Amino acid sequence: MKIIPETLRGGSALAEDYIQGTGRASDLYEYNVLHADAYAQRAKWLDKTGHLRLNRKDIVACLRIYNEKYNSYEAVRASLDRLESPDALVVAGGQQSGLFTGPMLVIYKAATLIKAAREAEERLGRPVIPVFWIAGEDHDWDEVNHTYVMANDPQAVKIKLNKQPERRSSVSAIKVEAVEWKQAIADIEQSLPDSEHKADIMRMIENGLTDSYGLSEAFAKLLGLLFGTYGLVLLDSADPSLRKLEASVFKQLVQHNDELEQAYRTTAARIVDYGYHLQADVHEGGANLFYIHEDERLLLFKKAGLFTDRHGLVVFTVDELLEEIDRHPERFSNNVLTRPLMQDSLFPVLASVLGLGEIAYWAITRDAFGVLEMQMPILLPRMSFTLVEPGVEKHMLKYELSFGQVRDGLEERKKQWIATQDQLGMQDQFSGAKEAFVRMYEPLVQQTGLIEKGLLPLGETNRDKILAQIAYLEAKVQEALLRQNETALRQWDRIEWSLFPFGQPQERAYTIYHFLNRHGLSLIDMIMSVPLDLTGTHRVIYV
Incomplete structure (x- = not known):
């Protein structure tokens, strides 16, 4: 295994400045991730503020039930036993529940959680538990169903659940029928090439999907199959049992809603004033809470002292909303700005593992933590990888292509390479022929116009037709040249589709199961053996 740090395009300037300790980003976060004492400072604050969080034993009891059902591993039970200890801390992070665990970045985030928790435990000399937050309360079905x-x-083969929910329900609440799971399993089996590992991988997928109620349940099972032996604890943010425990926090979010809104808006304005781009919307009058009405997840707003949705389907006074939380806490859920507050109300979060975009939008929440007398945790960037398989590496060496050249786009380089295969210099010959023809024919056309004006446009038309015929033959020669090099061009395409499908990083498109099929479950152990890097550096792994 060879590991080389590389640069990726894009990302968030705010997140980059936070990670590197540059610009004015430090004013927007509680802790400096580069500071040697950050962990100790955060742990000291957490030890003094246990009263701000929900009862630890109640939370662990709820997680035991959930994990025993979907993530039943001895290492997970041990993690939960340790989490009950009064001095235990948590490294948390999460993602929406996607089909076949979604894109590979989910796997890298889980690996970062586990490794960061281990490192923190060594540094602090006390238990630190990795907890993966499955955002099953989210309702963007089209984002996670494929x-x-x-x-x-x-090329990239898209595998998609045909399920089309009638309402904007939470993903965890959307039932996927057995026939739909069966089709998804058949689709991925057909898409994966035969390999020595395929039978094992398909059994894993079948165990995760078969009999699962929906995407979140299947996601939890598959993530557990990959990381349960490492002690990764899972929770579903839409778990009704968890919702009951969270009722008091939802009440705080309602009671302090105006203060929270002001905090979000003030911080958002400061972010823009510092020259950064906002990664999340801060709506005027936004309650930053969702209410589930007739299976539809409605975003709440404040209007004339009332809480309502955009279309007025539900209307609550403050007291009515508080009473509804008491009666039906399962009907409430967070948005991206209140979820961090809920997470820190549940756990003694030492650090939260996030993608760059998440780090950027978390900045909006800093002052909101203070409204509830809390502090934003340390934010850690998840590890980021591109996996380069032996065949792809071989092709890159053959055509002398670096990772950066593939990243920046291969089309121009591919054209240049094709041109070098024209050993007869046909392109130059055609260019010369067209130039010579025009040079000889143009004076003749002009002279015809002196004999009779009507002959000039006729001559020009004739000239253009002859040039078009030459161009036609040139195109046919080019097609023949491409056919002669078809195998090589497929190798170029293989490089591009493997590393940057659709022009985006591999980790944002492909499911890990393509690579597990080729390399087996030992690939997870390989990823876990890669040294932890919390500097946001993208690394290319030649497997």
Whole structure:
């Protein structure tokens, strides 16, 4: 295994400045991730503020039930036993529940959680538990109902659940029928090439999907199959049992809603004033809470002292909303700005593992933590990888292509390479022929116009037709040249589709199961053996 740090395009300037300790980002976060004493400072604050969080034993009891059902591993039970200890801390992070665990970045986030918790435990000399937060309360079905597998063509094959919910329900509440799971399993089996590992991988997928109620349940099972032996604790933010415990926090979010809104708006304005781009919307009058009405997740707003949705389907006074929380806490859920507050109300969060975009939008929440007398935790960037398989590496060496050149786009380089295969210099010959023809024919056309004006446009038309015929033959020669180099061009395509499908990083498109099929479950152990890097550096792994 060879690991080389590389640069990726894009990202968030705010997140980059936070990670590197540059610009004015430090004013927007509680802790400096680069500070040697950050962990100790955060742990000291957490030890003094246990009264701000929900009862630890109640939370652990709830997690035991959930994990025993979907993530039943001895290492997970041990993690939960340790979490009950009064001095135990948590490294948390999460993602929406996607088909076949969604894109590979989910796997890298889980690995970062586990490794960061281990490192923190060594540094602090006390238990630190990795907890993965499955955002099952989210309702963006179209974002999570599909994934991509690398095909042999080469191209990316899209696998999608055909389920079309009638309402904007939470993903965890959307039932996927057995026939739909069966089709998804058949689709991925057909897309994955035969390999020595395929039977094991398909059994894993079948165990995760078969009999699962919906995407969140299947996601939890598959993530557990990959990381349960490492002690990764899972929770579903839409778990009704968890919702009951969270009722008091939802009440605080309602009672302090105006203060929270002001905090979000003030911080958002400061972020823009510092020259950064906002990664999340801060709506005027936004309650930053959702209410589930007739299976539809409605975003609440404040209007004339009332809480309502955009279309007025539900209307509550403050007292009525508080009473509804008491009666039906399962009907409430967070948005991206209140979820961090809920997470820190549940756990003694030492650090939260986030993607760059998440780090950027978390900045909006800093002052909101203070409204509830809390502090934003340390934010850690998840590890970021591109996996380069032996065949792809071989092709890159053959055509002398670096990772950066692939990242920046291969089209121009591919054209240049094709041109070098024209050993007869046909392109130059055609260019010369067209120039010579025009040079000889143009004076003749002009002279015809002196004999009779009507002959000039006729001559020009004739000239253009002859040039078009030459261009036609040139195109046919080019097509023949491409056919002669078809195998090589497929290798170029293989490089591009493997590393940057659709022009985006591999980790944002493909499911990990393409690579597990080729390399087996030992690939997870390999990822876990990669040294922890919390500097946001992207690394290319030649497997």
